[in-house]
Amino acid sequence: MELFDTATVLTRVLTTGVVMSIEKNDRELPGLERLLTKRTGRARAVLVNSRSAAVHSALAGQGIGHGDEIRQRGLGEKDRAFLAWLGVTVREDGPEDATPAFDHIALDAGDVHRLGELAAEATAPALVVDLTGLGFGPAAAVLTDDPALQARAERLKIFGAYDLRTMWTQQEDAADLVPGVQFNYRLSPLVAACVRMALGQATRTPASSGAAS
């Protein structure tokens, strides 16, 4: 990444004075959500502060929790350890072409331009995109077309609140949105701004594939 660009982006966000993730004037988090949905062809994005947070959100978004079982092949040791901590059992048997609970992509500076192409190959209801490799600290997102998945994942990450309008109340219309354990998985706007810059620059790099832009 060009240092000049990171410096400019960080200075720009600092100048706005908005560095908190739950400020109504923040534009960086919604901006990154929009870019990720566009790039992956999914309708909705949930930004979080790490890969394990994204895995947790992808599962909780589908109502998968402690005592449940998923069929998923090829997970790394770290993801498997995290799923065990969540109380989710992973089974590797079953048909080879069965749809997994979530797909996952880890991007770094070398393959950031391939996001669209990699997302197009993913078939699961939730796509975990690990953005940590871009170099701005832990960052990740869950992409989905399922509004209920997004709603539940958002509530896991911000103590039951979905957006700034509902930030201060826990009243819910839908019974299946009643929160269980809640974390603070919120991504910082400064980190989001840098990630957004890195993804944006990737479109200017000649892509080796038909990545959506």
Add this chain to the structure above:
Amino acid sequence: MITDFPKNPLPLPDPAEVGAELAAFGGGQIIPKDLRRTVFPVITKEDVFTLMLAQRQAPEKVVADFAEAYRAYVGAGWALPTASGTSSLHLALVGAGVQPGDEVIVPAFTFIATAQAVVAAHAVPVFVDIDPRTYCMDPEAAAAAITGRTRAIMPVHVHGLPADVPALRALADKHGIALVEDASHAHSARIGEQVAGSFGDAAGQSLMADKNFPLGGEGGIAFFREESAYRRAADYVRRHGIDYEMSWIAAAFGSGQLARLPYYDAVRARNARVLGQALDETGLFSAPYVPEGHVHAYNMYRIGLHPERAGLEDLPVWAVKEAVHELLVAEGVPAREWQNTPIPCHLPFRHRDGFGGGYPFSLNPGAVRDHRPQDFPVTVGMLESTLVLCRELRAPVEYERLLRYADAFRKVARRPDAIRKLVADGDYRRPYEKAARLG
């Protein structure tokens, strides 16, 4: 360019405004609508330069240097930087030896993260009432809640006032259990010369950008007295594949802010003193109580209401509070409730689904209670009779703004007739009868 530079200065206070008609009844506002913006955190050229330098360093070094500088400031033994306050509390509990199914005693009045961190540690929060003056955990209530499965007591230094650490320490020692602090409001708060975060066997602290000590967005830090506790927490996240690391961007911002923290603390303390004197002179309002030898950090400033001193003793205090709240907001002082019901009455602790299927509550059904707000009478009484200033006093506000806050309280306190009229006309409800609010 989008900037946080304030476009217009606030006029100096004018004594005539205090006697004028209330804004809620058509009079002028003490702080007009377009002059209410309070900038926080304060971001300076040093913060920008620190971030510029940080991007040329190894990210791990930026985070480690920050954590070490702040650990030394707090005087804690070991520090583990994290992504949020909640994750820091989770790791503080783990480091203190909390195991799945253990009971952890927490106050019924706090932010919900305190109790959710206990659930994150696969343990069960046991809620107790607070002290009526400090609003922190009542040591006697904590003592009454200890069972054979209690592994830790986790007091919260609510709003920035240290809890009764000597009494809680003695209680923990008597039962051979851990004392874990939730210091999320209490940056630079002290008892004597000792800083919050260094009192307990472990502590967790939020460093999000809306805290007295703000990082660049979201962050937290866990402190440990002993190396063994630190190692236990560090091993735990590795073993379970949990990503709780702090971003170097958040840390670099914090390094710049740390150098100026004592300055902002001094401004907060001065402003709290000036406003407190004005409040105590009104009769209707009272300043936060601070025990001898304690230093309050004033992350939030909770103001007491005393209807009996204004001839309003026949009205329910919660109705007086709601009327006063309306009048203050109309004057341009955005006072808040900050919590309206005890935490055990929030949805996640009424349903107790936890990680799914009721885990970890299912590990220890004997520790689980179906609570009503009335189970915590001191908390309910406090929620019904107090209002809070948050960012409005956390920020190093202009002196004229501080004086205008004082004038707004004076103006409202002079009008018990208006409060009585609002209560008579208003359809007010007790705070806990409304939907539980996060803040």
